[in-house]
Amino acid sequence: MPSPESTPPEILKPVRWPLRLTLWGMTAERLTRAFWPLWSLAIAMLALMMLGIQDLVAVEWVWAAGAAFALALGWAAWRGARLFRAPRQSEALARLDASLDGNPIQAALDDQAIGAADVGSQAVWDAHQRRMRDRLAQAKAVEPDLRVARADPFALRYVALLAFAAALVFGSFLRVSSVTAMGPTGADLASGPAWEGWMEPPGYTRLPSVYLNDITAAGIDVPEGARITLRMYGEVGALNIAETVSDRPLPPDGTDATAQDFQVASSGRIAIDGPGGRAWDISMKPDAAPTVRPEGEIESSYEGDAQIPFAATDDYGVVAGTARMTLALDAVDRRYLLTPDPEPQPAIEVPLPMPIAGARDDFTEVLVENFSQHPWANLPVKLELGVEDEAGQKGWSDTEIITLPGRRFFDPVAASVVELRRALLWTRGNVPEITRMMRAIANLPDDLFRSAVPFLRMRAILGDLEQAGPGMPDATRADIALAMWDLAMLLEEGDLASALERLQRAQERLNEAMKNGASDQEIAGLMQELREATDDYLRQLSRQAQQNADRNPEMAQNQGTMEMSQNDLQRMMDRIQELMEEGRMAEAQEALRQLQEMMENMQVTQGQGGQSPGEQAMEGLGETLREQQGLSDEAFRQLQDQFNPGPQGQQGPGQQGQAPRPGQNRQPGQGQGEQQGQGQGQSQGSLRDQLADRQEDLRGELNRQSQNLPGAGTEPGESARDALRRAEEAMDNAEDSLRQDDLAGAIDDQSRAMEALREGMRDLGEAMSQQQQQNRGQQGQMQGDNPGQQRDPLGRNAGSNGNIGSDENMVQDQDVYRRARELLDEIRRRSGEGERPQAELDYLERLLERF
Template identity: 80%
Template sequence: MPETGTPPPDILKPIKWPLRLTLWGMTAERITRAFWPLWSLLIAALGLLMLGVQDLVSVEWVWIAGAVFVAALGWAIWRGARMLVWPTRIEAMARLDGTLRGNPIQAALDDQAIGAADMGSQAVWQAHQARMRARLAEAKAVEPDLRVAKADPFALRYVALLAFAAALVFGSFLRVSSVTAMGPSGVDLAAGPAWEGWMEPPGYTRLPSVYLNDITAPGLSVPEGAQITLRMYGEVGALSVDESVSGRAVSPEAAQETAQDFAVLQSGRLAIDGPGGRAWDVSVTADAAPSVRREGEISSSYEGDAQIPFAASDDYGVVAGSARIELALDAVERDYLLAAEPESRPAIEVPLPMPIAGDRAEFTETLVENFSEHPWANLPVSLTISVEDEAGQTGQAEVETITLPGRRFFDPMAATVIEQRRALLWTRDNIPEISRIIRAVSHLPDDVFRSAVPFLRLRTILRQLEAAGPSMGDEQQAEIAKAMWDLAIILEEGDLASALERLQRAQERLSEAMKNGASEQEIAELMQELREATDDYLRQLSRQAQQQAEQNPEMAQSQDSMEMSKNDLQRMMDRIQELMEEGRMAEAQEALRQLQELMENMQVTQGQQGQSPGEQAMEGLGETLREQQGLSDEAFRELQEQFNPGQQGPEGQRGQQGQQGQQQGQQGQGRQGEEGRDGQGQMQGQGQGSQQGQQGQGGEQSLEDSLANRQQQLRDELNRQRQNLPGAGTEPGEAARDALRRAEEAMDGAEEALRGDDLAGAIDQQSQAMEALREGMRSLGEAMAQQQQQNPGQQGQQQGGEPGQQRDPLGRNAGANGNIGTDENMVQDEDVYRRARELLDEIRRRSGEGERPQEELDYLERLLERF
């Protein structure tokens, strides 16, 4: 901005400092744009030196990089000097004036060009000058523009800044000085060559690194696989390495390299030859292979969970292991259906459990796995246990021939089905013989089957076997084997016709287990099954006693009975379990026989306060389940009659259905007059009595329509029970409602199938309904148990027992006032340490079941970490 004259000294006084700061900012702006490559190169080089890059490469590369850096540095200085033009005061004044309104600086410095002789024009000019000078007080320094993005489109300055920031975090200023030792000059030249060395053991050994410059002893013990790092400074060739520990062939040129890295694989000599050199006799400590052995007895649970204990050890720690199981064909008794040559099957490979916390150098664990469904279950197999350490070395236990644990079936029919399943999986050439055996054992179904459903499933399996023959495919073989397994489970654990049959079956299983020398865990599980069956039987006896009391009150009052509380039965079962644990099997058998006689002759009297709503709902659902089972049996008989007219079914001929329907109808009509506790008997009696009565009196409607109507009435009754189900708002209560809703939907599907004359589909839907009913009853029982825990005193009074005779969930007697607290020892007459071991094994087994909820698995892992 040219000056037209000499301004008065006070005109620019208000903008003195804004003008000066603007000038300085323009100077910084031009220096930045001219020399940004210079400082980028400087901080990049400093960052690389602080990170120690010069120590990772040979000295030749350092010299080359130094030469390139010096050339780039000279270019940056030349470029900056050529581009740098110092700003003038006039340029700063023009930039400052451009930021003000009306350019007041230029206006203040201007002179009046025309009209100077005119007084009016001169007055206007002076007013304009005064206004512009007043605006000078508003002037502020202009901020410099330090951006160089246009000159640096690839943002190289930020790359340099990032390298320097990383060096500040991970590097050190002390490492910069190491670059001075790479040339023959200065103090290092006077002091002679220098070297550094480190020995780093493998990470899995968890041993510290060793700085070789501090090792003055002639001997050096090194773990196998350790890494040696050597760095030699000074003139190339002044120092050389002579070593025989890596097993490599080193040329004279390679021995003089300034940076060397190699692994120690064998014992030998390591020497640095030259001024200031040193030598060591290296002794390699070999990494021992891990070892493993099977320890303790192999056991199995009632469900077939095999428990194989083992012990493993390693000098640094075991990281993994596996168990390999192969069929020991030479040890198999090759008789009957096992006489044929078996089909080839791959060996079983299962990983070994490792300790979640703690040292893995030496530990004992138990492999828990269920092999019950495998074709080799309960057959001789060869067991090979192997473990591996982090170095990749493996250790193997002695190959052992054992009997592969599997589930044991006590029901004769279930055991037969499992035996034929094993024969099918042994070889498909056994199919003709398997079919003949199945036909033979199911020839008289009334004698071996408790209901129609298992018989129907077995006939379906038989038809599939006969249709496929020995040429059946792998998928069909697996499908039929799965169906046979499910059938055996139903026969062994399935629905029983009554609580008494379930109780007798539990007693028979326990007696059979005692005769066969079952394990403690199997006996404990069978005892729990006996307790549950006893509770169910007592509930049914209680219901029957109440019905008899309502029908014949005089007879009920006149009967002579021996009173026994539920706690007395509990003590008898505790005594049986105690005798078995002590090995006194004869006395345990006698006590079990006395319990059987007592249960067969028992009659239960009701307390004065009646049943709770939960017990009433449980009884109602049980009645609904029995009636649904009856409908399913009738549908099965009708299906059998369609394919084999006039043939006897598992439970009678179709010609007898009219008479049965008439009798059931009369019973239903008789129930109409009774006042049930929840109204269930009246509704079921009206619906079923009328329908079955019509069927028995002349068959005015078809059997399918009669069954469909009865199914509809049963569904309506279940809907009413679901609406009045107790336990609302609790998780088990809602689960029970959901199960009953699914049962209702299955009943609706069965009704539609019956009306469409699809008896097979109806039977499937009825099976689903019965399964959902059982699930709902289990959930309802959990809800009742939860309520009992929340209100122990009230529940104890409802059960009619003395408060002092109640027991808490741990089996301890409660106090005299009904409180749960007691001073008894929680583990009575048991080995505390054995019980703790059993609990820990059970926690480990459950933690390995991936199908459990994630929350439960996390809780189990926390328990294992703690104990």
């Protein structure tokens, strides 16, 4: 490439500034690579001096380190000067040209070597030159490469920068000047001695440190326990320190020490006597002891959980607390088994809860503990609350006499056992009297115990007491007291817990049997065990609900009024058994899981709760739907008898006579007894007339129910009314078909009526859900957060939401699913018999397409 100095200026004019910037970048690049050790050492030395390292070591070490740094700086400067070479303009031009496509700078500076006399060749060369010069306008400065990682593999330069950043945050440029005072000569020595001082408050105060050299005021407020640090520089003894705040004796070397540290223990004065000295009047702010006091009433739950609210304050914050309780013997009713003097018991001490987040200088918390098993439960005790701050100071509340909360027992035998247990823990001298009372309780077990288990446990405890006697050791007394507590808990609520445990065990065994493919006989036995365990659990749950109602009548009145019946539970377990018999084990396991969850969460309420008009309407529509299903089944049996006459067909009506369905009491003369009384001699026509009459009555009942439906004016309410009108029309058509002896058409109309009924109930459930959501803010209690997803105690969709799905038993036969399967198999078999009438085959095809 030609030299830039011999190049016409107009050629390089477009790249003048990119060239300059590239040249400067190359200079910075070479300076960095040559002198990075120099500036790294300089920054590290400045950072150490700003942090005051020189003030923490002896002067000899400071000078030795200074000499080492000076040598290192000299070496770094010599190394940089040897390695540095200033870049030339030609080098910058070459780097800039290399960054462009096609090296346009070199092309612009070149001359045509051959073909200059040829006009065509000259034209090509001129065009090439113009294109290259046009590219010069796109030139941009080349960024310098300042990376020195290859020369500094240990990143020492970053260590120096990190130290300097720390010095900027935690140090000061003023500390650098302290180095000049360490020499034997200099301006500082000529001007006299110097000093530095700091005041550091205790860490728990969260107050900042104070640099005393910056304090010009005569007085300083200092927290108790603050540390004062003073450093003197220059001639030893030129500065003296006098202070009256630490209550400490003078150091052995008197006031000639060059450094002094002490803590502020009282108000007083600190003075630095000598050239440039200063004095301060110290006003100590004492660290007050924390305070604590009970706050509000002490509450306890039925299970005996005590809730003791308290409030604590401190000027800087509380770190821990303790509640201490001792027996208030003077306030105890010393009668009966409490007449003897009690054996010594250690005080009850429990830690107080502290706030997890937020300040602890002023807070309110609640101590929650259960003291039901302590010997002092339900006896008066002296309550003292204590708190402690980080300085170790403690504060105690005034002594208050309270009744130590404990569990309340409503079963009289359980309460007696707990009282005898307290007498045993009161003193071992009560053992003879305790054994006599326990014999009296166990005299007539049938009158006091509901089962043999608690009676046998009491006999075992009685035997242990008689064998141990009044001289029993502490371990034996603790074991007997624990056994008596367990007996009281069993008497109070053990029956329900045992029943629930038995129910869960039966459910688990049945679930395992389904998973392992047990035999039908084994599954039948396990189902019977589940039924018995469920009955027992329901009895115990009802008994507990009665007890809860007696203990808290107001709560019982505010509870929900869902009612659970044995029939509902029986039908649900029947469905589980049917699913297992059909081989649908996955569905049976899911139904069993739902039953288990519902039984665990079930609550029984006393009394028959009143139903809202919407619930009554839903119940009536559900009854109508079940009756319509029954009519459709009977019409189908009549159709079977019509196409399959003979002994089997003639026995159909008698064998398939239905039990009275809910709602049939509105139709006198239509019960099963009358149907069976008419016998097989009744003609098929009269049977169809009866079905038509029942269909007419059912349509009239539906019309009556449609008059008082809730949700008027709402979209789902109007949709429900439209669906019920379609159901009435389908029922009317079914009645006409029955009277015209068109059983197939009647069954189709009845199917459409049932579908319309289901749709109407779903829409009505949505209307009721919207109405309940609108009234949610005005009602005291709701029976569910979302009525559309509400379930009864057995886990089914409640009738008020209209979701009557395939899991509802719409037909009252006990084996409805087996019947449906057998019926479908029979339809398929008959549809394959070509000798049957074409009308029957067409109808069977329609049934197969529908079902």
